[in-house]
Amino acid sequence: MKITEIVNKNAPSVSFEIFPPKRDTTLKSIDATLDILAELNPDYISVTFGAGGSVNNNLTVELAKKIKHNYGIEPVVHLTCLTHDKKDIDELIIQLKEADIENVLALRGDYNPDLEIKDDFKYASDLVSYIKSNGDFCVSGACYPECHLESKNRIEDILNLKKKVDAGVDCLMSQLFFDNDLYYSFVENCRIAGINVPIHAGIMPVVNKAQIERMVTLCGASLPDKFRKILNKYEDNKEALFDAGLVYAVNQIVELLASGVDGIHIYTMNNPVVAKRICNGIKSLI
Numbered sequence: 001m002k003i004t005e006i007v008n009k010n011a012p013s014v015s016f017e018i019f020p021p022k023r024d025t026t027l028k029s030i031d032a033t034l035d036i037l038a039e040l041n042p043d044y045i046s047v048t049f050g051a052g053g054s055v056n057n058n059l060t061v062e063l064a065k066k067i068k069h070n071y072g073i074e075p076v077v078h079l080t081c082l083t084h085d086k087k088d089i090d091e092l093i094i095q096l097k098e099a100d101i102e103n104v105l106a107l108r109g110d111y112n113p114d115l116e117i118k119d120d121f122k123y124a125s126d127l128v129s130y131i132k133s134n135g136d137f138c139v140s141g142a143c144y145p146e147c148h149l150e151s152k153n154r155i156e157d158i159l160n161l162k163k164k165v166d167a168g169v170d171c172l173m174s175q176l177f178f179d180n181d182l183y184y185s186f187v188e189n190c191r192i193a194g195i196n197v198p199i200h201a202g203i204m205p206v207v208n209k210a211q212i213e214r215m216v217t218l219c220g221a222s223l224p225d226k227f228r229k230i231l232n233k234y235e236d237n238k239e240a241l242f243d244a245g246l247v248y249a250v251n252q253i254v255e256l257l258a259s260g261v262d263g264i265h266i267y268t269m270n271n272p273v274v275a276k277r278i279c280n281g282i283k284s285l286i
C-alpha cells in the first residue's frame with residue numbers, strides 16, 4: 001500500500017528510518033531492532049540506500065522486503081541516482097515490483113570521490129519522473145528546512161524543490177533539524193511557493209556527542225542555544241546526555257504535533273531503545 005493511502009488525513013503519521021547493517025548480509029542482526037520498532041506500530045519504516053558511501057545497496061531492498069513481508073509494515077526504499085544509470089535503476093525497479101514494494105524515496109545522493117558519477121540523472125527530480133513513468137509508485141523526496149548545503153540561498157532551494165515536486169513527488173521527508181521555528185518558516189515558504197504535498201518532519205534524537213558533531217558537519221543543521229547548553233552541561237556524562245537528548249526530541253515532537261505537523265519521521269539510528277522511549281513519550285498524543 002502507498003504511504004499516502006495509509007496516512008490518515010486527520011492524524012499525523014509517525015515513521016522510522018533505519019539503515020541496513022554494514023556487515024551482516026543475512027540481516028539477522030537487525031531483527032531485535034525490527035521486533036521493537038514493529039511493536040510501536042509505525043505508519044511506515046524507511047530504509048537508507050548507500051548512505052555514508054556504502055555500496056552494499058542490495059541489502060536495502062532485502063531489508064525492505066523483510067519489513068513488509070515478515071512484519072506487515074509498509075517500507076519506503078531510499079534510492080539514489082548520482083552513481084547509477086538507467087539500467088541500474090531499471091533493475092531496482094524490477095526488484096521492487098517483484099517484492100510488491102510501492103514506496104520509494106527518490107534521492108540524488110551525495111558526491112563521493114570513491115564512486116563514479118553517471119550521467120543519466122543529474123538531480124533527484126530526474127529520478128522522480130523516471131520512477132513515476134516506470135511504475136505505479138508513491139514517490140517521496142527529501143527537503144531541507146535549513147537549505148541544502150549546495151544551494152546559494154533558501155529561495156533557490158525552494159524553487160528547486162518545487163521543480164522536484166512538480167516532477168511527481170507525493171510526499172516530502174525533511175532533513176533533521178533542532179529548531180522548530182526554522183521548520184515552520186520553511187513549511188510556510190513551501191506553501192507560498194505552491195508546494196502542497198505533506199512534509200514529514202525529520203527528528204534525530206541525539207544521544208551522544210560524537211553523533212551530533214558528525215550530523216552537524218554532514219548536514220549543516222544549526223544548534224539552538226538551548227540545545228548547546230545541554231551539550232555543554234552533559235557532554236561528559238553519557239547517561240545524562242542520553243536522557244537529555246531524548247527529552248529534547250520529545251519536546252520538539254510535542255510542539256510539532258501541537259502545531260499540526262503532517263508527520264514525524266524519526267531517525268532511529270537503528271537504536272530501538274531510543275525509538276521506544278520517544279514513542280512512549282508521545283503515545284497519548286498520536
Ligand code: FAD
Pocket residue numbers: 047048049050051052053078079080106107108109110111122123124125142143148149150151156157160161163164173174175176202
Ligand atoms: P536534489 O533534490 O537533486 O538537490 C540537490 C541540490 O541540487 C540542491 O542544492 C538543490 O537545490 C539543487 N537542485 C535540485 N534540482 C535542481 C535543478 N533543476 N537545477 C539546479 N539545481 C537543482 N543519501 C544517501 O546516500 N542515501 C540515503 O538513503 C539518504 N537518505 C536521505 C533521507 C532524507 C530524508 C534526506 C533529507 C537525505 C537523505 N540522503 C541520503 C542525503 C541526500 O542524498 C543528500 O542530501 C544529497 O546531497 C541531496 O539529495 P536530494 O535528493 O535532496 O537532491
